[in-house]
Amino acid sequence: MLDSANMPETTVINGVRYNAEAGQRPIHVDGCTTIVSLFETRCKAMGSRTAHREKDLGIWKDYSWDDYWTHAKWIGLALRKLGLKRGEVVSILSEDRKEWAYFDMGIQCVGGIASGIYTTDSEAQLQYLVNDSDSRFLIVENEEQLDKYLQVENEVPGLLKVIILEDEGLHDLDHPRCLMIDDLYEIGRKAEAEEPGAFEQEIAKAQPQDTALLIYTSGTTGMPKGAMLCHENIMAAMEAGARRLNCLETDNQLCFLPLCHILERDVSIYFPLAGKSVVNFAESPETVFNNLQEVSPNTFTAVPRVWEKIYSQVLILAQEATPLGRWAYARAVAAGKARADFLVEGKPVPASVSARYWVWDRLVLRNLRRMLGLDKMRRGGTGAAPISPELLKWYWSIGVPLVEGYGMTETAGLATINTRQDNRIGTIGKAVPGYEIRIAEDGEIQTKGANNFQGYWRNNEKTAETFTDDGWLRTGDVGRLDDEGFVTITGRLKDIIITAGGKNITPAEIESRLKFSHYISDAVIIGDRRKYLTALVMIDQENVEKFAQDQKVPFSNFASLCAAKEVKDLIGEEVKAVNKEFARVEQIKDFRLIDVLLTAEDEELTATMKLKRSYVEKRHAHLIEDMY
Numbered sequence: 001m002l003d004s005a006n007m008p009e010t011t012v013i014n015g016v017r018y019n020a021e022a023g024q025r026p027i028h029v030d031g032c033t034t035i036v037s038l039f040e041t042r043c044k045a046m047g048s049r050t051a052h053r054e055k056d057l058g059i060w061k062d063y064s065w066d067d068y069w070t071h072a073k074w075i076g077l078a079l080r081k082l083g084l085k086r087g088e089v090v091s092i093l094s095e096d097r098k099e100w101a102y103f104d105m106g107i108q109c110v111g112g113i114a115s116g117i118y119t120t121d122s123e124a125q126l127q128y129l130v131n132d133s134d135s136r137f138l139i140v141e142n143e144e145q146l147d148k149y150l151q152v153e154n155e156v157p158g159l160l161k162v163i164i165l166e167d168e169g170l171h172d173l174d175h176p177r178c179l180m181i182d183d184l185y186e187i188g189r190k191a192e193a194e195e196p197g198a199f200e201q202e203i204a205k206a207q208p209q210d211t212a213l214l215i216y217t218s219g220t221t222g223m224p225k226g227a228m229l230c231h232e233n234i235m236a237a238m239e240a241g242a243r244r245l246n247c248l249e250t251d252n253q254l255c256f257l258p259l260c261h262i263l264e265r266d267v268s269i270y271f272p273l274a275g276k277s278v279v280n281f282a283e284s285p286e287t288v289f290n291n292l293q294e295v296s297p298n299t300f301t302a303v304p305r306v307w308e309k310i311y312s313q314v315l316i317l318a319q320e321a322t323p324l325g326r327w328a329y330a331r332a333v334a335a336g337k338a339r340a341d342f343l344v345e346g347k348p349v350p351a352s353v354s355a356r357y358w359v360w361d362r363l364v365l366r367n368l369r370r371m372l373g374l375d376k377m378r379r380g381g382t383g384a385a386p387i388s389p390e391l392l393k394w395y396w397s398i399g400v401p402l403v404e405g406y407g408m409t410e411t412a413g414l415a416t417i418n419t420r421q422d423n424r425i426g427t428i429g430k431a432v433p434g435y436e437i438r439i440a441e442d443g444e445i446q447t448k449g450a451n452n453f454q455g456y457w458r459n460n461e462k463t464a465e466t467f468t469d470d471g472w473l474r475t476g477d478v479g480r481l482d483d484e485g486f487v488t489i490t491g492r493l494k495d496i497i498i499t500a501g502g503k504n505i506t507p508a509e510i511e512s513r514l515k516f517s518h519y520i521s522d523a524v525i526i527g528d529r530r531k532y533l534t535a536l537v538m539i540d541q542e543n544v545e546k547f548a549q550d551q552k553v554p555f556s557n558f559a560s561l562c563a564a565k566e567v568k569d570l571i572g573e574e575v576k577a578v579n580k581e582f583a584r585v586e587q588i589k590d591f592r593l594i595d596v597l598l599t600a601e602d603e604e605l606t607a608t609m610k611l612k613r614s615y616v617e618k619r620h621a622h623l624i625e626d627m628y
Contacts, residue, residue, distance in 0.1 A: 033235065
């Protein structure tokens with residue numbers, strides 16, 4: 001790990017020049033102290049080189065840094081012309097696409113604050129977020145998202161204009177507040193002609209402490225809160241990320257998680273500014289696996305549920321293979337695991353183990369990676385939720401180095417990370433350079449550094465609660481820190497279960513172990529103030545349906561699949577296997593299957609597919625009471 005405190009004043013890492021020392025301000029990246037000054041520097045230096053790719057009528061098309069600059073400039077100048085003032089908020093309601101990046105940069109370049117809204121949010125949530133942020137403009141992707149605004153337009157009087165990205169089905173729209181993207185570009189073009197150089201002048205006004213982003217938390221514990229991130233917060237995350245990770249100009253990556261979320265915003269908008277890499281926008285979350293095969297990215301970051309889904313697909317294919325194919329797959333993974341055991345410990349791989357892997361890699365694993373779109377993968381990343389150590393080991397076994405990191409909205413998305421060379425499976429890695437971590441007396445992980453956010457939007461009370469008296473950020477996560485600096489999360493402070501017998505249990509470890517079963521998609525452990533632990537389980541639809549078909553178990557829909565005795569027995573065996581790994585007081589005594597498929601539109605899940613424990617317990621209270 002590079003120690004920023006001991007680095008010379010000017011340092012070049014992975015092609016990016018830094019001028020900063022730990023704890024010193026301001027933080028520089030290639031001589032720039034703000035996101036927007038770095039954006040200007042990159043666009044003018046990279047010019048016609050590709051910045052983004054996006055599919056148009058089924059064909060991947062290239063868009064240059066010049067395109068990036070020009071469209072962001074038109075957007076910024078147009079919004080300024082229409083009344084946007086420095087420090088005011090613009091909300092973006094769209095799936096991932098190049099225009100998301102254009103608006104993000106354009107808004108910030110003229111001093112605005114960019115705020116994303118999930119496309120899965122309801123009309124009521126849209127109303128709340130627009131009003132809470134006092135947004136002056138709303139960007140909507142298409143007719144579907146526009147309809148949400150139209151249903152609450154009288155309740156959001158602060159909006160000056162609504163800008164629409166796609167005109168399909170809206171050619172006859174005549175609304176005083178609505179404006180098509182092409183019309184916005186035209187306003188920007190005219191503004192540029194009237195005031196040459198105005199965009200660059202606005203960029204020059206930006207200061208490191210200016211609020212750049214407003215990112216609303218997922219609302220797992222109530223109404224979402226707007227976390228304010230300044231330019232310095234993001235610049236610190238960029239710097240730390242490049243110090244710990246190998247970033248190359250030749251890298252291709254795939255963007256598919258919601259850009260409202262700080263993880264994807266970092267990975268697909270801000271880190272590429274530092275690394276100069278190419279971002280490919282997936283067509284939709286539903287097509288991500290096809291797009292992964294088409295792009296074959298060099299780096300790819302996803303939430304655990306995506307990595308679990310890829311693993312499940314491979315498992316199904318292996319089960320459907322010929323006896324020879326199943327035998328070859330098992331031998332290849334075994335050879336890969338033998339090699340991975342050394343790699344993840346940072347130890348030299350014995351020649352005999354390397355030779356065995358070399359053979360099976362060429363016979364099986366190389367083709368497997370190519371089929372999955374992971375054949376060029378230099379590094380995979382996972383975060384935003386716990387992942388099973390066994391799943392990480394499987395990816396290393398097939399030749400895909402998958403490392404786990406950790407961050408929150410409040411830490412600008414990055415706090416700790418493992419690397420290929422400095423990795424300990426089962427941990428979230430070491431603190432990134434320039435960042436400090438400590439464990440409080442109650443076990444809470446607390447952090448300090450330039451990544452830490454400014455506070456919650458217009459909510460001084462919650463901001464004060466989030467910081468300790470001596471200035472450390474309370475993450476709300478419980479964990480431990482070993483002698484080498486690796487951090488392990490054991491659960492959430494608010495989720496700790498205190499049984500009727502007074503035993504403290506952190507459910508996250510048990511839930512994570514359950515989820516490694518390819519028949520279990522997710523689980524919630526219940527037991528607070530109760531005599532024993534139980535679980536609500538969500539089955540993996542694809543794998544359990546395959547099981548039911550193989551065993552000739554009749555079912556007509558998802559609910560009947562969950563009700564089948566054979567399926568309940570199957571999950572029961574999985575639960576028994578997990579119970580063996582835990583002390584008696586931590587073992588699950590009973591379980592129930594949630595017989596509805598959950599999506600991000602459901603209250604039980606956030607848009608990043610994290611369970612809202614309180615909603616799950618409330619919605620399925622009848623199942624819980626039945627177990628007691």
